[in-house]
Amino acid sequence: MADLEIRNLHAKVAGSDTEILRGLDLDVSAGEVHALMGPNGSGKSTLANVVMGNPVYEVTDGTITFMGEDITDASPDERARAGVFMAFQYPVSVPGVTVTKFLRTVMNAHRESRGEEAISLKDFRQTVEAAMALTKVPKEFSSRYLNEGFSGGEKKRMEILQMALQEPRIAVLDETDSGLDIDALQTVAEGVNAVAGEKGDQMGILIITHYQRILSLVKPTHVHVLYKGRIVKEGGAELVTMLEEKGYGWIEEEAGATA
Ligand SMILES: Nc1ncnc2c1ncn2[C@@H]1O[C@H](COP(=O)(O)OP(=O)(O)OP(=O)(O)O)[C@@H](O)[C@H]1O
Numbered sequence: 001m002a003d004l005e006i007r008n009l010h011a012k013v014a015g016s017d018t019e020i021l022r023g024l025d026l027d028v029s030a031g032e033v034h035a036l037m038g039p040n041g042s043g044k045s046t047l048a049n050v051v052m053g054n055p056v057y058e059v060t061d062g063t064i065t066f067m068g069e070d071i072t073d074a075s076p077d078e079r080a081r082a083g084v085f086m087a088f089q090y091p092v093s094v095p096g097v098t099v100t101k102f103l104r105t106v107m108n109a110h111r112e113s114r115g116e117e118a119i120s121l122k123d124f125r126q127t128v129e130a131a132m133a134l135t136k137v138p139k140e141f142s143s144r145y146l147n148e149g150f151s152g153g154e155k156k157r158m159e160i161l162q163m164a165l166q167e168p169r170i171a172v173l174d175e176t177d178s179g180l181d182i183d184a185l186q187t188v189a190e191g192v193n194a195v196a197g198e199k200g201d202q203m204g205i206l207i208i209t210h211y212q213r214i215l216s217l218v219k220p221t222h223v224h225v226l227y228k229g230r231i232v233k234e235g236g237a238e239l240v241t242m243l244e245e246k247g248y249g250w251i252e253e254e255a256g257a258t259a
């Protein structure tokens with residue numbers, strides 16, 4: 001059984017009639033890197049949000065199972081504590097909360113859910129310093145307010161730092177590469193690889209992207225193409241090259257022929 005098992009998932013915006021996800025199946029396990037691609041509006045961010053339990057969306061059919069437990073109706077907090085992590089396409093800023101305070105709160109929440117004691121200040125400093133070095137987040141960021149005035153690339157790096165500290169079983173990264181310059185992309189990819197490498201087969205990644213570039217740095221073991229709320233094509237890294245060359249037109253034709 002996969003760590004994250006999504007079966008026949010149907011979802012819509014709560015209160016609306018239009019289905020966005022229309023029978024989606026996906027398996028992600030620790031040790032694997034899955035890339036989710038697909039045209040604008042195909043439902044990628046919706047899937048990420050539904051996996052995290054964002055109440056904006058309503059699951060109308062199907063199930064999400066995580067580590068053998070049905071989490072289809074679990075709260076976002078329960079999912080995060082169980083070990084699902086999500087980096088958002090548009091990270092929000094939290095005025096008045098410093099990076100250090102935020103990271104410590106998050107870490108302690110996770111420790112508490114594992115039945116561990118709150119981390120000592122000394123251990124916290126050491127852990128954060130190591131994680132900051134791993135993800136190349138500059139030291140002076142620790143005293144700034146979370147994401148306030150951060151550039152796009154800085155926000156993305158902060159998320160990878162958060163991921164390093166949270167030690168999730170499955171991490172969902174939604175367009176972690178959007179708006180990054182080439183150096184920042186390299187840094188973020190290195191950060192993801194460093195965290196994934198350190199966790200070995202303890203962490204699985206679902207990376208949502210439009211571009212080949214990040215996938216040449218963070219190499220996917222599985223590639224899925226989402227089209228109109230369903231996965232219509234699956235393969236290995238070669239699929240990324242094919243999409244980069246041919247776009248989505250042929251996928252639409254193939255999917256149209258079987259719809
Ligand atoms: N909260 C919402 N309210 C209304 N419509 C929504 C909402 N969330 C998603 N949708 C609609 O659902 C469809 C899928 O959106 P989603 O953001 O999941 O696409 P995406 O695949 O992530 O696209 P992109 O590649 O542009 O990020 C779109 O038509 C979008 O307008």
Ligand SMILES: [Mg+2]
Nearest residue numbers: 044045046089
């Ligand atoms: Mg999106």
